[in-house]
Amino acid sequence: MSELSRFLETVDEEYLIGLSNKGIVKRSYKDLENTTVEITEEGEELRGICKDAQVVLKLPLTNSTCSCPSTSICKHVIMTILAAQKANGDTQKARGDAQKAGGDTQKAEMRAEVEIRENAPTQEISAASFGEEGPKEEPKEEAAKETIRREESGEKILQIPVEKLKKALSGKDWIKLLTQTDFSEDFEIQKEKLITVRNAKTNVTVKLLYPLELSTCSVCHDEKLCFHKVGAILAMQLQAGIINLETLLDAAAEQSEEFDEESVPEVLTDLRAFLGELFMIGGARLAPETFLGAERFALRAHNARLPRLEDQLRTLAETIAGYQGRQAKVTVSDIMQKLTECHAYIGLLERTLAEGKSVYSLAGAFRTAYSDIPELTLHGIGMRAFESTTGYAGKTIYFFEENTKRFYTYTVARPTIYDKTNRKYRPQAQAETVPWGLNCTLVQLSAATIKLKNGKANSAGRLSSTSQAKADLITVGGALPDSIGDTIYDDFEELWDAFRKRMLAVGEELSEAEKLFLIRPKRLLDMHYDETLQRLLFWFEDFAGRRLRGELAYSKQEEMAIRSLERLEKKQGDGKELPVFLGVLYVGEGECCFYPIETIGEERLTEG
Amino acid sequence: MKEQKIRKELTQVRELLADLFQSGLTNIPESLVARLSQEETFVRQYGMEWLSDRLHELTEGLKARRHIFEDINADELVALFCRIEGFVEEGIRQSSLDEAGIRIGQKDWKQEE
Structure with a gap:
């Protein structure tokens, strides 16, 4: 059995969710009910032929490829894994049955021999006296090897130096992890097929395996060493007594020369x-x-x-x-x-x-907590103007990253204090500066696909305008990647579950990027403009009748969006399907609320 | 819905605390002290005994300052006020989340008064 096949035996549903997401795994199970995947083994790889795609499985599983357009772990990869597991299981069962049958025959022969020999002089009976060995020990040997592999993997994880874990996170995240996690209470560590570390407080599950690229996280779905994986490894090392939390905290304090x-x-x-x-x-x-x-x-x-x-x-x-x-x-x-x-x-x-x-x-960290990010392929999905109560106005552009399926934001802001006092000051020209060396307008950027290199972002997903970052403009107004489909919610109960999980995982107030979601409602209901409150009030409803409250306060910036929503509500009466909405999910007075920022598709909310 | 009732009750307590803050803890009008006693009873009926006990302490502390010149127990009062306010904010947040979660699971939508 190849290394890959052996590894696939240890993979469970939680691991698959960590590789992709819950929606893809559910869909894969469903599709497998109606279709089959043909599996062939080629050395250390497994090839799967699905109805509409061909998959090559390899280790680490994140390196597996599929002929479909998706650039991340798609349903075809998951279906191939599940089919391979079933095929393995069937093979093992067949072997086991044959062995059992062989064993049963041998047992029957032994019984017969014993009966005959009962009447014969006493003689020690052993399997060897039959001239054959007993039933093969293969399943037990395999299990023992698996245990040894798992233990070796665990040993290697325990030996990962703290410096390596610290480098994987920003300074602020490292301090946050050390100070806001109760390592003695929060973690449950189970060593079965994989080492599973579950944070009982946040319900984040990490499956650990060495090399670490094989590990998964139920929140980040990334092969890199994320905040949760680092926390899980630290929990293991603390439990094993290899490191001491007080020492880590003191070291962090000492290294900050500025702290007095x-x-x-x-x-x-x-x-x-x-x-x-x-x-x-x-x-x-x-x-x-x-x-x-x-x-x-x-x-x-x-x-x-x-x-x-x-x-x-x-x-x-x-x-x-x-x-x-x-x-x-x-x-x-x-x-x-x-x-x-x-x-x-x-x-x-x-x-x-x-x-x-x-x-x-x-003490916290100062605001300039931007850290380096890998190359990102960003798709602009909307832009919204804002004016804050603290004397700033500007625009925020929203991006979708096609590989990590994360949302990022970029904000340009200017102080408004001079607007009324100095007529010569021209705020607009200053506010429209496009970052990263791009030759386009902000409006074009909000609908463009770019490749951002040497960029910086903070943990809330805000992109920095640092001059060290450069972006290549790929298209303007092109189609969005297929991977965005995996992030659209048409079931509002699933949306709520995802929101709760994010809140538990983050443990504090979510940033705007963390509250961003895409929804595909079935209809808009009860839309009306409240003259007293000066707001547009309505409901988004999904296919099952679940509702999110929508609310837009009137302002110059929101005027166009309000008109667009009213138009959309009228058009749905003509049988036209609603577009996908990008917006911020929040809780207001005991209700799930959704603030719509933009629509994905031909008609934009902010274009009137 | 139980969560909605708790949230509304805690919101009323928060409004009372805001009125207390607006007035200042140095000298509280009799009407606000009476409201404090009332809320102390209401929150106890909702099972929030800790909050009820703290509101009682606050009431007694405020009463003790009346009609005297010395600035007694100011630090303790402020600390107590902040503890109560923090509890109420967290309670509103939690009950709001719980309520929202229950509502989103309801397919036959009925908005309660």
Whole structure:
């Protein structure tokens, strides 16, 4: 039996989901009910002939190829794996049956011989006395070899140096992993056919195998060493006592030369007094310069190398300024929440210091947390203009990466403070700068296919405009890749499951890119414009009658989208199918809500 | 739906806390203290005993500051207020998620009042 065939015996459904995704695996099972895949073994490869494609399976399985247009692990590959497993299983069963039959015959002969010999003088009976060996031990030998292979794989994983794991993640993600994971409680490690590490808190399952390219993650579906795989390996190494978590944290703190813990207690004490005063005075009596006080503390937090606290205080300052500036969207409840968050955070820092531990791991990282990314093939799927409450306006372009099936965003923003005061300032020209050396407009980029090299992105999927990155323009307005089909949800219950899994996996507030989804609703319902709230309200409904609430607040930027949606709703009455919507999924007042950004297809929401 | 009721109740508590914050914890009007006592009872009926106990502590702490000149227990009050607010925010978030999850599974859609 080849290495590949042996490996396929260890592959289970969770592994297949890690290779591709749940939808593809389900579809593969379904298709196999009505079709067959012809399997032939050629050395270390397996060839599968499906009805409409030919597959070559090889190790690692992510290197398997298919003649269909998909560039990632498609249903044909999964069907071939399943068919190969079945074929292996049938072969083993046939061998086992033959052995059993042979064994049964031998047992019957032994019984007969015993009966005869009972009447004969006592003589030791053994299998050898029959002149034959007993039934073959092959299945037990194979199982023993498999155990040894698994144990060797486990040993090699335990020996992976921590430095290698650390390099696989950004500095911020490494600290996040060490500080926000409870390695003693969260992980369940099972060593069966594969080493399965499941995070009980986030429900992320990692299947570990050496070499690590064979390992899979139920969230990232990537052969690379991802955040979850690194966490799983660390959990194994910690459980085996090979590494010590405290040592890792202290080492991380020491390596940061900038961190100065001595100034932290004084900052925290003064800040606590400042926040306490705001609570006692109350929102109605805040002095006009209160936001400046918050800004000053943000600067002190910056100097004390506490980025997370600095962010919170800047947000607090903006919120207070917005409230006192009578911005309708900002309420006193918002100030209260921001104050409470700050207060809780400084309490956490103070308790950590009181326990004699370093606060480095809690301090966070400064905003410029962009890290290098591999070459990406990005397809522009939409663009949306925005104007924030914090005095910035601009546009965000949304991209779909065809291999990882991830969403990325690119944002151009400009301050709007000068718009009313300086007529000579021309914000538009500045805002329309296209990054990465591309020779096109932003509108064209939002519908283009590009190859981005030497790019940088942060963990939230925001692309940097760094000059080191260069992009090649492939097409404008071309067809989207087939792999996008795997990410479209027409079942809103599955959509919700995917959303919950992402929330559990990330463990904190999702970024915009992480909340992006593609849906194909069956119809739009109850669409009406509420004059009081100044919003368009409606429902998306799927084929099973499940609903997502849709809501668009009126603004100059949204006007075209509102008109397009109203037109789409009328057209569906003429029997026209609805397009696929790109949007942000969120929860609002106990309901699943979907904010539509763009439609995929001929008619764009933002083109009126 | 149970989750909806809990979310609405916690939202009311949050509104009360916002009113307390708006007024400032130094001197709270009698009407707000009365509302605090009321909410303390309501949340206990929903099974949120921890929250009810904390609201009771807050009420007593605020009452203790009335009609005196000394600035007593300010730090403790602020810390308690923040703990309560944090609990309420998390509770609203969780119940909202639970409610949304239940609704999305309902195929015969009925929006409750």
